[in-house]
Amino acid sequence: MMKYLKNHIRLIIVLVIFIGLVFGCFIAYNTIFVNNQSKYGSRLDGIDEVKIDDNKKKEIKENIESLQITKSISIRLSGKTINVMITVNDDIELDKAKETAGKILEKLSDEEKKFYDVQIFVSKDTDDAKYPILGYKHHSKDYVNWTKDR
Numbered sequence: 001m002m003k004y005l006k007n008h009i010r011l012i013i014v015l016v017i018f019i020g021l022v023f024g025c026f027i028a029y030n031t032i033f034v035n036n037q038s039k040y041g042s043r044l045d046g047i048d049e050v051k052i053d054d055n056k057k058k059e060i061k062e063n064i065e066s067l068q069i070t071k072s073i074s075i076r077l078s079g080k081t082i083n084v085m086i087t088v089n090d091d092i093e094l095d096k097a098k099e100t101a102g103k104i105l106e107k108l109s110d111e112e113k114k115f116y117d118v119q120i121f122v123s124k125d126t127d128d129a130k131y132p133i134l135g136y137k138h139h140s141k142d143y144v145n146w147t148k149d150r
Contacts, residue, residue, distance in 0.1 A: 043079065043080065044079060044080060046115070047079075047080065050111055050112055050115040050116070052077055052082065052112065052116065056107065056112075057075045060075060060084070060103075060107045061073050061075060063103045063104070063106055063107050064084075064086065064100050064103045064104065066103070067096070067099060067100065067103060069088050069089055069092045069096055069097065069100075070086055070087065070088055070089070070100075071087040071089060071125065072085075072086070072087045073085070073087075080115065080116055080117060081117045081118075081119060082104075082116050082117070082118045082119070083119050083121070084100075084104055084118065084119065084120045084121070085123075086120065086121065086122045086123070087122075087123055087125060088100075088122060088123070088124055089124075090124055090125065090128075092124070094130055094133065097122045097131075097133065098122075098133070098135065098144075098146060100122065101118075101120055101135050101137070101144040104118060104120065105118070105137070105144075113137075113139070114139055114140075115139055116139055117137065117138055117139050118135075118136070118137040118144070119134070119135070119136050120134065120135035120136070120144065121133075121134055121135075122134075122135070133146055133147050134146070135147075
């Protein structure tokens, strides 16, 4: 047996290197290319039961517009986050701008409030030291937190 190993040592080394390379390539391929998971992982489980559709976005937008303080409103969903970007008129004070949060939450059902986070970005077209303001409602909370320095 030792004589056989000594006579074929080069072949054995080549086979070991080849098997190592194949194994290394397999691991690299699976690490880099095979990713069947969503970029959100399992965080979006149940999103089909609590869907925000275009009609709901339109209702929220119309409810905010009822305050008559806005120039533009855009609503975008990103996973479990509802992003609302509002540009208010130049003569609007902070307290009045913060009322938009209530108008957004009015149109969301209790189930939607418990599932989605809501981010509100309120700005003006003109330079104002008090703006922009940011509001955030976590799905486990019942209130909106606003930026503290405003």
